[in-house]
Amino acid sequence: xxxxxxRELIYLWYYLDIQLRQxxxxxxxxxxxxxxxxxFGKEKIHRLFTALQGKKLGVLxxxxxxxxxxxxxxxxxxxxxxxxxxxxxGMEDDWLAAxxxxxxxxxxxxxFYSAALGPAALLIRFTSCFLCGIAAGVCVRYLCRxxxxxxxxxxxxxxxxxxxxxxxxxxxxxxxxxxxxxxLYFLIGVILSALFQxxxxxxxxxxxxxxxxRGFGLLMAATIGVxxxxxxxxxxxxxxxxxxxxxxxxxxxxxxITGPATKITNLGAVKIVxxxxxxxxxxxFTVLFALAGGFLVDYVFLR
Numbered sequence: 633x634x635x636x637x638x639r640e641l642i643y644l645w646y647y648l649d650i651q652l653r654q655x656x657x658x659x660x661x662x663x664x665x666x667x668x669x670x671x672f673g674k675e676k677i678h679r680l681f682t683a684l685q686g687k688k689l690g691v692l693x694x695x696x697x698x699x700x701x702x703x704x705x706x707x708x709x710x711x712x713x714x715x716x717x718x719x720x721x722g723m724e725d726d727w728l729a730a731x732x733x734x735x736x737x738x739x740x741x742x743x744f745y746s747a748a749l750g751p752a753a754l755l756i757r758f759t760s761c762f763l764c765g766i767a768a769g770v771c772v773r774y775l776c777r778x779x780x781x782x783x784x785x786x787x788x789x790x791x792x793x794x795x796x797x798x799x800x801x802x803x804x805x806x807x808x809x810x811x812x813x814x815x816l817y818f819l820i821g822v823i824l825s826a827l828f829q830x831x832x833x834x835x836x837x838x839x840x841x842x843x844x845x846r847g848f849g850l851l852m853a854a855t856i857g858v859x860x861x862x863x864x865x866x867x868x869x870x871x872x873x874x875x876x877x878x879x880x881x882x883x884x885x886x887x888x889i890t891g892p893a894t895k896i897t898n899l900g901a902v903k904i905v906x907x908x909x910x911x912x913x914x915x916x917f918t919v920l921f922a923l924a925g926g927f928l929v930d931y932v933f934l935r
Contacts, residue, residue: 640830647826651869658748658868659818666741667806670705671799677704678714681731685723691773694730698765701734702743702758711735712901716784725781726773734765737892741810745868749875749884756885760925764889767921775913782905817866825869829877850926853883854890854919867891882930889922 669677681700684693706714715732719725738761746757772781796802871884892898894915903911 644826644830647829648822651822651825651872655745655748655822655869655872658745659814662741662744663807663810663814665744666705666739667803667810669703669740671803671806674705681718682721682723684727685721691726691770693724693727694766694769694773697727697730697769698734698762701731701736701765702738702761703740704731704735705739705741706735712784712905715782719782719784724773725776726769728782729772730765730769733768733893734761736898737761737764737889742892746888748868749872752881753871753875753884756881756929757888760885760889760929764918764921764925768917771917776910781910783907784905814866818869821866821869825873828870829873832877849880849883850886850923850930853879853926854886854922856887880930881933882926882928885929886922886926889925890918893918893922 677700681697681704684696687693689696701711704711704714711732715728718728718731738757743754743758746754749757796805867887871879871887875881875884902914906914
């Protein structure tokens with residue numbers, strides 16, 4: 633028994649070592665990049681979004697709004713108060729919807745993490761999140777015309793933590809907060825991926841999420857994104873293992889949409905801002921976009 637236990641530990645360490653070698657560098661560099669943007673570029677990014685307000689772009693404003701949401705380094709709890717301040721300044725709801733949706737789905741730090749999945753997955757993640765933000769803005773503009781979609785009355789812009797007069801210390805403190813916020817989830821993701829690779833046969837992953845089971849696989853991927861998605865960095869090792877074991881790129885795309893959009897810790901804040909009716913619309917939109925996007929990605933890859 634002791635020998636068997638020791639052998640299993642050796643196997644698990646082998647998989648852990650592979651995972652860490654493959655992805656740890658992306659995690660470290662992603663944190664540094666995210667902190668640099670947060671400390672030195674966040675205010676400029678948000679001023680850029682505010683500057684759009686004076687331009688008569690109409691529905692086309694959702695395009696730059698979605699892109700700015702992606703490059704904004706804020707998490708959900710930072711995005712909502714910032715969006716509330718934009719709303720107070722008269723920003724249109726459809727532009728806010730595009731900004732918030734894409735910001736919830738992706739940020740520069742997570743985008744850099746996703747490079748560990750390969751160039752195809754990186755491009756799909758960026759494109760799908762960008763288009764999802766645009767689609768959210770268009771839906772709000774035309775389906776909620778002459779109605780107020782958001783209620784930011786309970787949210788105010790938070791005080792910035794990046795206040796140290798020494799720029800180097802400000803950056804180091806931001807990196808430290810990033811490590812505390814993502815480090816544990818990253819480690820859990822690596823451990824779960826190692827356990828998955830060791831004890832779940834590759835053909836099981838292929839049968840559940842592979843191209844031969846497209847409809848059910850996409851639905852499964854979209855569904856498990858809800859309970860499994862706790863931190864973007866923590867899911868990258870899992871996705872890497874699943875893709876290596878036969879998960880289709882479409883299923884991965886569906887997971888990358890529903891996961892962050894329905895993250896359990898975020899849904900309460902989203903419901904407060906949207907109200908019950910709009911909250912249900914948000915959930916339905918997210919799942920339908922994820923499934924449609926997954927089908928399209930698999931169709932392209934199969935061709």
